[in-house]
Amino acid sequence: MTLPAPVAAGLDRFTLPNGLRVLLQHQPGIPRAAVSVHYGVGFRSEPPGREGFAHLFEHLMFRGSASLPGGRFYDHVHRLGSRANGTTHQDYTDYYQVAPAEALEQALFAEADRMRAPLFTEHHLAEQLAGVADEIHGATTDRPYGGLPWPLLPGVLFGRHANAHDGYGDPAALARTTIADCEEFFTAHYAPGNAVLTVVGAAEPDATRALIERHFGGIPARPHPLPPTLHEPLLTADRWARYQEPGVSATVLALGHRLPDPETDLPGYLAHAVLAALLNRHGAAALGLPSAAASCGFFGPLDARDPDPLVVTAVLPNGRSPEDVVGAITDRLRTWAEDPGLDDAVPRAARLMAVEHERAHGDIETRSRALGRLESLFGRAELLEEISGLIREVRTDQVADAARSLAQQPKAVLVIEPGARRTRPVPARPQPFRPSSTAAGGSAEGAGAFPRPGALPVPGPGGPLAPGRLPSRAVELAGGARAVAVADRRSPLVELRWRVPLGRAGWRSPAAARERLRAGARHTRAAARAEDFGGSFAIAADGEWIDVFGHAPAGRAVDWLRVLADLAPALGAEWSPLDRQGTPAPPRTPEEELDDRVRAELIEHAAVGAGTLIAVGALDPDTLVAQAADVLVPWTAEWEQSAPAPETARPPHAPYDGPPRELHTVDGTHVRLLLSVTERPVTGAADEAARFLATAAMGGFFGGRLAERFADRTVAGFEMYTGRDTVCGLPRAFLRGRVPADAVEEAWDGIRAEADRLAAEPFTEQELRPVRDFCAAQLLAAFDSPAARADLLRRTVSAGGDAELPLLLPGLLRAVAAEDVSRAAGRLFLPRAVPAAAH
Template sequence: MTGGREPIGMTLSNGLRVLVAPWPGTPRVAVAVHYRVGFRNEPPGRQGFAHLFEHLMFRGSASLPDGRFFDHVYRLAGTANGTTHQDFTDYYQVLPSAALEQALFSEADRMRAPRFTAANLAEQLAGIEQEIRQAVVERPYGGFPWPLLPGVLYDTFANAHDGYGDVALLRRTTPDDCAEFFDAHYAPGNAVLTIAGDVDPDAARILVERHFGDIPARPVRPAPDLREPAPRADRWVVCGEPGVPATAVALGYRLPDPAGDLPGYLAHVVLARLLTRHGLARPYGPRLDASCGFFGMLAAKDPDTLVIATLPAPGVTPERLVAAVDERWDEWADPGRIAGPVAEAVRGLCAEHHRRHGDLEARCRALGRLEALFGRAGLLDELPGLLARVTPEQVARAARGLRAAHKAVLVMEPAGRRTRPGPAVPVAGTPAPAARRGAAERLGRAAVRPMPPAGPQRDPRLQGLCETVIANGLRVVAVRDARVPLVELRLRMPLGTPGWARPERVDALAAPDRVRASRSARAFGGEFDLSTDGQWLDASGYAPSGALDDWLGVLAGLLLAAEPAEPVPPPAWHDPDRVGDAALRRHWLGGSAGHDDDLAGLRRSVLDPAAACLVAVGDLDPEEFPAHAEKALLGWRAPDGPPRRPLTLHGTEDLLLVRRPGLAAARLTLCAVRPFDGPAEAARYLATAIFGGYARSRLVTRILGRDRVEYEAYAGRDVILDTHRAYVRALVPNALVPAALADIRAEMRRLAADPPGAAETAAARDHCLAQLLSAFDSPRLLADLICQAVSFGQGADWLERLPGLLRAVPPADVARAAVELYGTGRPGGVIVGDVDEALLASGADLRIVPLSSGPGRAAAMP
C-alpha cells in the first residue's frame, strides 16, 4: 500500500468534494483542484478553449489580481502549475506546510471570482500560440502521435478534435465568453480539492470550510456523451514531414473501459509494457513505445487509447511493421509463452507505481484525478495489488482482442512539405457570443479578502539515520523512509586523475556494464543505472524492499569483475556544461592529465571504495543495512599504491573558449576554486542564493532590469577534481556574450562596494529554509540530496542541521562569504559556443585561451 492510509473524504454543502491525505515524512503540503472539464467538453468552434482557460486562471482573481497568485509560491520556494487533459483540468501547488492556508485561500479565490480581461486574454493567446508553435509547428514530427492520432481512430468531435485548438478561432474569444465557460464548468460541485502531505485532517477541514464553504453552489453543465462504436475497419492516414530522417508510425487501439472492466484494462497495461520491453523481432526497427492513454494510465474516461509509436528500420514499410505487430499479438495469445515476461512486467509496473507516487506532488494529483474521473481516490493504493493479480491468461486474452480489433494507423513520412489531415469531423464556424454581456466584469467585483499569514513551520527530520564506514573504507549512509516499499540506492565514486583526464574512456567502460546491470535489476522489479558526468561515476536506482540484497548483488558483480568489459564507443557529448567542465578539468590538471590507455588501470583508479559513498533511503532497517553492504561488497578493495595526494592545479584564472559552430546559444561558466570550509558553509549557502540562487537574487534582478530579458544566469557551488568551486552559469545568445560577461562581472564587483545587508540576507534565508524542505518530498529526492551533501563533504545529517545554521549566521558573515566566493577580480571559466575570440577583445583583463575540440568531445589541451 502506497502510504498505507486511505484519504479522508468529505463533501461541502456547495458540492465541493474534498480529500485529505496525510503523508508522513515530508514537512511540505500539496494542494490540487481537479475540475471535471477538459478538451472533450469543448463544443465545436471552441476547440482549445479548455487549455486557454487553464492559462487564464493564473492571471488574477478578486483578491489576487494581476498575476499576484504566484507571490506566496515564489516567496516560499514552492511550485504551482496546471494541466489540461481530455476530461479534467488540474491546478496544483506544493509549498511548506506553514503555507497551507495561503494555498487554500488562493485556490478558493479563483474558484469564487476569477478576473477575465481583454489584456489578459491577449497575453495568454500569445503564449498559447508560442506553445503550439514549439510543440507542434516547429517541432520535427509535430503532432505525432498526439493530437493527430485521435482524429484517425475516433469519429465524434469530442473524441477526435485537436485539444490545442485553432488560434484564429480562439482570438475571437471575449472576457464574457470566459465568464460563461467558468459558470458552466467551474462550479464547486464539479471539482475535487485534494490536500496531501504534512496536514492534520481536523485542522484542514476547518480551513477548507473557512475558505471554500461560502462559494455558492450552482448547476453544472452535463458531461458530453463520449460513446461511439469501435471502428469497422482499419484506418490509415499518411502525412508528410520535411526535414526528418525516417518515417514514423503510430498505432491506436480502443481500450476496455476501466470503470466497467478494470482487470481487462490492466491486462492491456501489462501487454503494453511487454511490447515496450521486448519489441518486435528484428529487423523491424528500434524499440517501440507502447502506453495506455495519450497522457498516462487511468488519465481519461472511456473511450481511451492504447498507443504504439516507433520509427521503423530503413527498408521496413509501415505495412510490414503493422503486420509484425499483428504477429506479436498472435505469439502472445498463448499464455504459456508469456508467463515469465508477464511476471517480470508486473513486478516492474508495481515498483514504478510505488516510486512515482512516493512523490508528494504526484500522489496528491493522482488522488484527485482518480476521484474526479472514477470516484475512486483509493484506487491509487489498490493498483499495485490489482496489477499483481493480472494473469498470463488475461494478457493473452488482451493480445487476442487486439489482433481481432480494427485500429488506427498514423504514418508520418519524409516529404518536401508538411501535410496534415483535415479535421475528422466537420467543425462549426464562429460560436455564438456569450449570452450575458458584462458577465466578466460582474464576476470580478467580488469583495477583496486579505491573504492569511503563514503558520508555524516544523524543521525536517531524518528517521533512523545511520552513517558508518565499513571494512573496505566505503562510507555508508542509511535512512529509513517507509512511505513506499522500496529502497533508493546511490553509489558515487570520483573518477580520480586518470578518469578526470579521460572521461570519455570511463563512459566507454561503463556502457556494457550499464546494459547488463539494468537488465538484471528489471528481473526483480528494480532499476539500475550507471552514468558519468566527467566528475563522478554514479550507480543509482531502486529495489523493492524485499530485493535489496539482489540490487547489492548486481552492484557487486559490476565492482568485482576481474577484467573490464570490452569498451563501447560512447555517444558524443552534446551538453555544453559537460563539454565545458571536461575542458576545465583537463586544463587545470595540466601535466597531471596523462594519456594512459590502460583500461584495467583506469578502472582500478575509479573503483576505489575509500573515496566512494553508498546511500540507501527507504523501507529498510538503517542499522542493519551496513552489514548487508559489507557482505555483498566484501571483495571490493582499494587499489594498491600510495594514497591519493592533493592535486596541483594550473590556469584556474584562464577563460577557456571552446568553439562550437552552429550552436544557437553559448554556455558561459565563470568560476573560482574555493576549497571546502565547514564552519563557513552556512554563510556560503546564503551568499550563493543572494548572488544568483533564486528569483530575487542580484543576478536575476539585473537581468530582469534590462530592456529585454535576453539571457539567463544563476550561481551555484559544486565539487570539481579534488576541490570545490563557486560558479556562475549563463545561457547567452552568441552575440551577447560580451554583454553578459560585463553584467556578471559588474555584479561581482558590486558585492564589495554594496555588500548584502540584513534585509537581503533575511529574504534569502526565508527562501532557502523553505526550499530545503523540498528534499523530503520523496525518498527518491531525499536519496539524491543526501548523496550530494555527503560527496560535497558534509555529514549525512546536514539536511537536519542546516536550518538551524542558516538562522544563526550573522549578515556580516554572509557578506564576507559573498565577496570570497563571487567577488573575484578576474574569474576563470569556459565559454562553449559559436563565439569568436575577437568578440571577447573588450574583456582585455581576461586571459582568453582558445581550445580545439573534436565533435562531441571534451576540448583538448592547446
C-alpha cells in the same frame, strides 16, 4: 465487473455543503504540501464551436482573481521556491501547487479565490490567445510529425464529436473568444460541485480542514453540466488516414485500439496495460523496427473515462510499407496470444510496472494529482493504493486474451510519410455553441450569472515546519566508504545511490572511464539482474563522479548491493571496455570542457575519497548498513591500483589554497566564462549555511547581485550564476557565464564591480531576507519523496557533509548572521583580480 469497494488508504475525505469534494492525506514529518484541484471539464466537454476552449481557459485561470489580480497568484510560489502549474486532459483539468507548510494557507486561498472570483480582462485574454497559439504551433505545425498521435488519432478512431475533435482547437477560431465566453464557461463548469480538492504532505487533518472550510466554504453552490455522452460503437473495419510531411526521411504511424472500460472491466484494462509494457520492451526488436512504443491512453493509464485507446507508435525503416508493419504488429499480437513464453514475460513486466507505480507515487505532487484524478474520473481515489497489487495479479491468460482481442479488433491507423507539402485534416467549420444540460436539469445558462464578489484579505505565511527526523544510521565501511540508511516508508521500495570519485585516471579521461563503466555493466548484466527482482540499476559518470542510481523492493536491497559489489572487480583488465557494443562518447559540452581544463591543472593536488552509499525507503537502518558492510568490498578501480599517487595528492576534504582560475571558451556566437575558486573545507553546519547563502546572494538566486547587475542584458543573451561543487575531490566555488562574444570585457568588468561592491557594501539583513526565505523553503523540496531525499544525501555526504545537515540547514539559513554571510562571500568571491579574457 465493477470497481472493488474502497480500502483504507490513509485518506481523510469529506464534502463541503457547496459540493466540493476534499481528500486529505497527511504525511507526518514532511515539510511541504501538494495541493491539487481537479475540475470535471476537459477536451471532451467542448461542444461544437468551442474546440480548444478548455485548454485556453486553463491558461486564463492563472492570470488573476479578485484578491490576487495580475500576477499575484504566484506571490507565495516564487518567493518560497515553490511551483504551480495546470494541465488539460480529455475529461478533467487539474491545477496543482507544491509549497512549504508555511505557505499552505496561501496556496489554498489562491485556489479558492480563483474558484470564487477569477478576473478576465481583454489584455489577459489577448495575451493567452497568443500564448496558446504559439503552443499549438509548437506542438503541431512547427515540428516534424506534429499531431501524432494526439490530437490527430482521435479523429480516425472515433466518430462522436466529444471523442474525435482536436482538443487543441484552431487558433483562428479561438481568436474569436470574448470575455463573455470565458465568464459563461467558468459559470457552467467551474462550480465547487464539479471539483475535487486534494492535499498531501504537510496536511494535519483537523487544521487543514479548518483552513479549507474557511476559504472554500463560502463559495456558493451552483449547478454544472452533466458529463458528456461518450459511448460509441467499436469500429467495424480498419480505418486509415494518411498525411504528408516535408523535410523528413522516415514514415511514422500510430495505431489506435479500443481499451476495455476500466469501470466495468478493470482486470481486462490492466491486462492491456501489461501487454503495452511488453510491446514497449520487445516490440521494436521483434518487428524489426527502429523504434516502437505503446501506451494505454493518450496521456497515460487511467487518465480518462471510456472510451480510450491503446496506442502503438512506430518509426518505419526504409523499404517497409505501413501496410506491412501494421500486418506485422497484428501477427505479433496473434503470436503472443498463443506464446507459452508469456509465462515468463508477463510476471516480469507486471512486477516492473507495479514497482514503477509505487515509486512514482512516493512523491507528494504525483500522489496528490493521482488521488484527485481517480476521484474525479471514477469516484475512487483509493484505487491508487490498489493498482500495484492488481497489476501483480494479472495472469498470462488475461494478457493472451488481450493480445487476441487486439489482433481481431478493427483499428485506426494514422500514417505520416515524407511528401512535398504538409497535409493535415482541414479544421471543421465553426459551429454555434449550444449549451449542454446541467446536473439540475436545465441549461448551462441556468448556472446563473458570472460571480463578481470583491477582494478578500490575503492571509500571510505561517511558521516554517522543519523536516521530521526518521530512523537512520550512518557508518563508515571498510576502505573509508560512508553508508547512510534512512527509513522512509512512503513507498514499499528502497532508493539506493552509490557515488565514488572517478579517480586520477578517470579525471584525466572521463570519456574512457565512462565507456569502461558501461562495458562493466554489460559484462555483469547489472540492469537485467536488478530487474529480475523488481529493481533498477543505472550508471552515470560525469567528469568528477561515478554515480549508480537504482531502487529495490523492500527486503531486496541486499540483492542490489550484490549487483553493485560484482561491478567493482569487473573494472579490471580481463575484458576490453571497447567491445563491439561500445558506443562513441558524446562530445563534451563547452561547460564540461572548461571543467576539464580546471581538472588538468588541479590533478596533481587531487583528493581521492572513498565511496558513499545512500539508502532511503522501506528498510531497517541497522540491517541495511550491516548488509552493506558484509556485501560491499572497498571500491578501488583497477586504474587507481596501478597508478602511483603523486606526492602532492592530499586526503579527501583536506585544504588546498590554489589560485583562482579564469577560463573561457567559444560557444557559437557566445563565450562561456568560468571563474573557479578552490575552497577550504567547511568547518561546521553554520559555516555551510553562511557559504550557501553567500553563493545564492551573489548569483545563485534570481534576485542575487549578479542577476540584478545584468538584468537588463538578458535580452542580449547574458547568463550569469554562481554555485559550489567539487573538482578533483577539492571543494570549489564557481561563477559561470554565457555572454555574446563582443561583450566579454563588459561581463568581466561587471564581475569586478560586484567584487568591489561586496567589500564596500556587505550584505544587509534586508537584502538577505528574501534569499533566506527562498533557499530555506526550496531545500525542503528534497523531502517530497524518498528518491529526492536520497539524491540530496548523496550530494551532501559525498562532499564531506554530515548526514544530518539536510535536516539542519533550512533552519540555519534563516538564523545565520548577515555578517557571517558577508564574510563567507568575501572568502569565496572577493579576492578575485579578474583579468580581461582573450579569445
